Amino acid sequence: MNAVLTPEKVRDGSKAGVAIAARAPAGIALVLLGTGVVGGAFLKLLNTPVAAALRLVGVANSRRQQTAVEALADRGLREQLKRQGDARDDVKLLNALDASDAAVKVIVDATASAELAARHAEWLARGYHVVTANKSLGGGELSGWRTLQEALAKGAHYGDAATVGAGLPVLSTLRRLRACGDGLLTLEGVFSGSLSYLFNQYDGSRPFSALLEEARQQGYTEPDPRSDLSGEDVARKLLILARNAGFALGTDEVEVESLVPESLRGLDTQAFLARADELDAPLAARHAEAATRGNVLRYLARLNQRGHARVGLVEVSPTHPAARLYGTDNQFALTTTRYHTQPLVIQGPGAGPEVTAQALLGDVLALG
Amino acid sequence: MNAVLTPEKVRDGSKAGVAIAARAPAGIALVLLGTGVVGGAFLKLLNTPVAAALRLVGVANSRRQQTAVEALADRGLREQLKRQGDARDDVKLLNALDASDAAVKVIVDATASAELAARHAEWLARGYHVVTANKSLGGGELSGWRTLQEALAKGAHYGDAATVGAGLPVLSTLRRLRACGDGLLTLEGVFSGSLSYLFNQYDGSRPFSALLEEARQQGYTEPDPRSDLSGEDVARKLLILARNAGFALGTDEVEVESLVPESLRGLDTQAFLARADELDAPLAARHAEAATRGNVLRYLARLNQRGHARVGLVEVSPTHPAARLYGTDNQFALTTTRYHTQPLVIQGPGAGPEVTAQALLGDVLALG
Structure with a gap:
């Protein structure tokens, strides 16, 4: 029952x-x-x-x-x-x-x-x-x-x-706060199940491309993982949220850091998959650098109170809410005038039919 | 702006x-x-x-x-x-x-x-x-x-x-899932800002009563902290949630573990505050016992799929979502038929005018 x-x-x-x-x-x-x-x-x-x-x-x-x-x-x-x-x-x-x-x-x-x-x-x-x-x-x-x-x-x-x-319940919460006159200070989170999974797992012990292949096999990524790694899907969600928060941003007003290097962008899917190990060295370097400061990498979306929107790889401390995610969980943290000591956080499976x-x-x- | x-x-x-x-x-x-x-x-x-x-x-x-x-x-x-x-x-x-x-x-x-x-x-x-x-x-x-x-x-x-x-947005989410035919497996969380604060802080280094007095001074507890420590307020919230999840429970159907020992219940507020150090030894013992297993204490409310409702002190592992709370945050975790790999979690300041x-x-x- x-x-x-x-x-x-x-x-x-x-x-x-x-x-x-x-x-x-x-x-x-x-x-x-x-x-x-x-x-x-x-x-x-x-x-x-x-x-x-x-x-x-x-x-x-x-x-x-x-x-x-x-x-x-x-x-x-x-x-x-x-x-x-x-x-x-x-x-x-x-x-x-x-x-x-x-x-x-x-x-x-x-x-x-x-x-x-x-x-x-x-x-x-x-x-x-x-x-x-x-x-x-x-x-x-x-x-x-x-x-x-x-x-x-x-x-x-x-x-x-x-x-x-x-x-x-993210958009509904954002709209409700807005209707009550609350003021957004920051909106931050992990908006992609596949990127959540990849960076929740990635600890430098295995090449990033091996993890990516595993995630692809399990259906966590799109058939061509560049759709996820490019950050475009995350940027789209951030645009929807930003617009609902009152910022009429254009698609060119979200700063997007793609994890796909220039050299791998023009290829067909098979060719990309065959050369996916070219992702490894740059990510391993960033991971190692973060680790020297006791930090971890997360692919975050951020909007601030001036309407600046960015999606990309960020080094966060282990106590950061995004450092404490599991599986393919999404996370949305809203800091507002009235939720200011700690953000209002909504997290959980953010994908799946x-x-x-x-x-x-x-x-x-x-x-x- | x-x-x-x-x-x-x-x-x-x-x-x-x-x-x-x-x-x-x-x-x-x-x-x-x-x-x-x-x-x-x-x-x-x-x-x-x-x-x-x-x-x-x-x-x-x-x-x-x-x-x-x-x-x-x-x-x-x-x-x-x-x-x-x-x-x-x-x-x-x-x-x-x-x-x-x-x-x-x-x-x-x-x-x-x-x-x-x-x-x-x-x-x-x-x-x-x-x-x-x-x-x-x-x-x-x-x-x-x-x-x-x-x-x-x-x-x-x-x-x-x-x-x-x-x-x-907890009640609204619970109702929405229910309207869509989702099935509740467990509902669990920290529903009290004061108890959240107390156990987020309590690490055995200071007596629990000292922490309690500090929380009282900061206005995190009721003037008589027994209102919080008794678990009655948490039980009331769990009843509201359980009833909205379809369980018509009576007030006597929530198992409540009070943190106030029998000997401190009949006193007036001043007398209780003067003897609050009687809370210390039992909690220190439970804390130490949990610590031997690498765990921490949290005051949790829980409802399961058979309608069993309980509020009380629970030993949880450091990776449990409730172990990762800050300040006076509340946390509500819903595991359902459709949110089953990971729960849908809502957390943030759950008190304040x-x-x-x-x-x-x-x-x-x-x-x-």
Whole structure:
């Protein structure tokens, strides 16, 4: 019996799903974009009792889509979509939402497509809510962010918990503090599960490239680990946080230290992997230098009160919160005018299909 | 310029207060009960721009109250109330709320009065929202908790962020995970700022009673430190968390280890303080025993997946998250079906008038 948190029966005797339905008689209709690992995990959650009030009216992968009721009810939907379905066409998906009598209409973006993210603002402006794991709008060009804010002023909601820390309650906390007039002094942390793992492990006893290969084998890094090592993903998350803290920063206003040397950037994945040992000497030197001062290396993201944003390798003391992380944990430390003696710290698994899908579901349910 | 989080100007160009007013044209009217340190800090927040859409229509301390507009506008309100005002009378306070044309009517309880907490359910049933730092209902007798749940089924909101961790986003996270069908495996942490401080410091080099006196002088403990040492306050918070996780536990279902020996319980405060050195030998023995195993002592609260709840002194290894706390930090670690490799951890200052008042304000603003 570990399903303790499951609200199958809440205190007042009603089902959670029913309670949602009571608030919004026609329930919530949604369309899911993306059936990769996150989208797949989200589909599984839709088949649980807590999603009883949600009605899936359309699903799409990058090439095909499905809006037929009987097809959507099929548990093999994800597999089915690889072989059959209509050609991708947003209009038909939106029509499926419109055709529902739902009071709340949601588009869930579980892709990483910049092209799709560019449409979020338009959907919001037309009254659809958007719930997203896709960081390309919030963490992309400043013009896109501004368009998003204009669209939001019209009343639809943008559920973006899944874009930072896979739903760790960071964005919600930042917004709540801000709404209460608290003042940010610093925001600091480890925003990447793979970089967390690598530097939590790296103690100089084995070459960095050996550790990297191990992490890649275990699926902790992207297939091409340069996506992680470049710091670009961390920079994107820092941009989202900074913008939510009130700094309208452009993508060029985050200082990014890439761990990939110039000589390894232009290669294809195989060639990079074959030469990954070129990472070792520079990192070993930095590790040794830190060790002489009793310190350790961490890949940190930092924002200060003047809006200066940087992501990169930093030497920290063993008592620094980031020095005390395990596994692939993310960590977010907020020092504010009111949280000033010690920061407010949120940490835990910040990646993975299950928690990311849960963050999407949480944002959808909050619309009910 | 550290007021970065302050939403004086949000992206769409409107003031946050105005945005709230736009959603609820007649704004939010509120009555404040309690003008002690938390209530006083809350009154200060009401004088900031983020509270622009909030209308204070009544304030009360334990003996006097004030509902006259000109008196409420006085910045010396808290002091003024000690000398003048009407006699305490709930009816008149509720009438002041009713007389406002506000769409949202809120009673903010910043007291620790069990008598007032006993009225929360009635207020909710009558349609007033209640926002509270007072733990006496949520963490009191089970019958009170059940009455609260029945009252909430009628639609009013109970803002209780301030009752656990002074507003650290713990209850909201627990509820969100539960709404998504996540399953609690364990909930563990340090829920008391004073006990956190005492055991973060205690290394056997000085008598525990000397440390206690120091903590008392610095205002980290209650004037009578037995309120902290008894574990009763921690037990109350654990009850609130357990009930929100789905366990309808009674007050007698939390196992509480008091650090106050039987012989020191019946005394008045002065007599207790004079004999506080009787705490020293038993704690020194436990500390020494833990040290032989390389461990440290922490006063932990724990709930497991079968609903077993305990608060008390525990020996933990130096790598345990609670062994790595500083100052008066609280810590809440949630291990769930989906957060299972590593727990989701929230930590930071879990006491203090400013952050507690901010938690109250956050809950009030969320009603807009």
